[in-house]
Amino acid sequence: MNTLRIGTRGSALALAQTGLIADALERAGARVEIITVKTPGDLSSAPIAEIGVGVFTSALRDALADGAVDVAVHSYKDLPTAPDPRLSLAAVPLRADPRDALVARDGLTLGELPSGSTVGTGSPRRAAQLHALGLGLVVVPIRGNVDTRVRKVRDGELDAVVLARAGLARLGRTDEITETLDPIQMLPAPAQGALAIECRVDDIDTEHFLRSTVDDEATRAAVAAERAMLAALEAGCSAPIGALADVVEDFDADDNVVLRLSLRGAAGVCPPGANPISGPAEILRASNAGDLTEAAQLGRAVAAELLELGAGVLSGPEQQ
Numbered sequence: 001m002n003t004l005r006i007g008t009r010g011s012a013l014a015l016a017q018t019g020l021i022a023d024a025l026e027r028a029g030a031r032v033e034i035i036t037v038k039t040p041g042d043l044s045s046a047p048i049a050e051i052g053v054g055v056f057t058s059a060l061r062d063a064l065a066d067g068a069v070d071v072a073v074h075s076y077k078d079l080p081t082a083p084d085p086r087l088s089l090a091a092v093p094l095r096a097d098p099r100d101a102l103v104a105r106d107g108l109t110l111g112e113l114p115s116g117s118t119v120g121t122g123s124p125r126r127a128a129q130l131h132a133l134g135l136g137l138v139v140v141p142i143r144g145n146v147d148t149r150v151r152k153v154r155d156g157e158l159d160a161v162v163l164a165r166a167g168l169a170r171l172g173r174t175d176e177i178t179e180t181l182d183p184i185q186m187l188p189a190p191a192q193g194a195l196a197i198e199c200r201v202d203d204i205d206t207e208h209f210l211r212s213t214v215d216d217e218a219t220r221a222a223v224a225a226e227r228a229m230l231a232a233l234e235a236g237c238s239a240p241i242g243a244l245a246d247v248v249e250d251f252d253a254d255d256n257v258v259l260r261l262s263l264r265g266a267a268g269v270c271p272p273g274a275n276p277i278s279g280p281a282e283i284l285r286a287s288n289a290g291d292l293t294e295a296a297q298l299g300r301a302v303a304a305e306l307l308e309l310g311a312g313v314l315s316g317p318e319q320q
């Protein structure tokens with residue numbers, strides 16, 4: 001096989017996770033070369049909510065489609081839900097811990113932060129859930145890479161920040177986490193902690209190689225459910241959205257091993273200064289995960305229930 005040119009963003013996190021995949025592909029016998037692709041998301045400092053999804057991924061996807069690289073490694077949660085017809089999602093590797101993590105001053109947990117403490121996040125989903133906890137925390141919008149965000153706590157500029165645990169883990173910085181947040185309090189973003197490995201849609205050899213070396217079936221099913229929920233909600237509301245699927249191995253009536261998938265979803269809105277997360281918009285459903293069609297159906301069913309519960313409808317203070 002020719003050398004596989006693997007495209008990645010240039011951030012420390014992107015390079016770390018691409019390095020993990022490159023190592024796995026090398027162990028499987030490939031020769032690899034890592035090529036850094038600059039994206040508008042890396043060059044702009046505007047809030048993500050303003051510059052839109054896809055800012056981190058579209059330049060990389062173009063480089064792949066144009067043949068500048070053969071493989072693209074993305075943080076799955078940064079990919080838009082619309083499929084790119086030029087590309088194939090060749091592999092979804094084993095997921096890292098999907099939960100969010102708190103890095104707070106003085107080793108504090110969320111519950112120990114005094115009312116009025118400042119917590120930095122640029123994510124409407126994290127902001128909504130922080131408000132909904134009713135702890136009197138002051139959410140401060142921030143952006144920047146993992147190091148920049150953690151440094152705001154080290155420098156005393158903020159009392160805490162919330163980040164994806166997976167990002168800190170890939171950078172070898174889990175010792176800075178002061179609390180890993182329970183999904184009951186802070187439901188992660190759909191596909192958080194998962195990677196998406198793409199190749200060109202007509203590059204069958206690379207697709208097969210990636211599928212047979214770095215794909216994980218259970219992660220693929222979990223993420224398919226979460227993303228189908230997100231896609232269905234995007235059409236119906238503009239709320240911040242959390243989703244987390246759980247996969248367990250089980251036996252069916254004939255004693256065959258099956259993967260069982262359950263999905264929890266939450267959706268609410270985050271007007272500035274208000275207290276969002278619409279009511280008890282949290283749902284658990286179970287399904288057999290073997291079939292991705294079923295996983296996607298599960299996602300759409302949870303989305304429909306969330307919309308019925310008023311996802312995307314402004315929740316007033318009386319609903320807090």
Ligand SMILES: NCc1[nH]cc(CCC(=O)O)c1CC(=O)O
Nearest residue numbers: 075078163164166167192193194
């Ligand atoms: N939007 C930035 C981004 N994209 C992926 C991760 C973390 C790693 C992951 O979820 O795979 C992060 C940083 C964060 O949310 O703290």
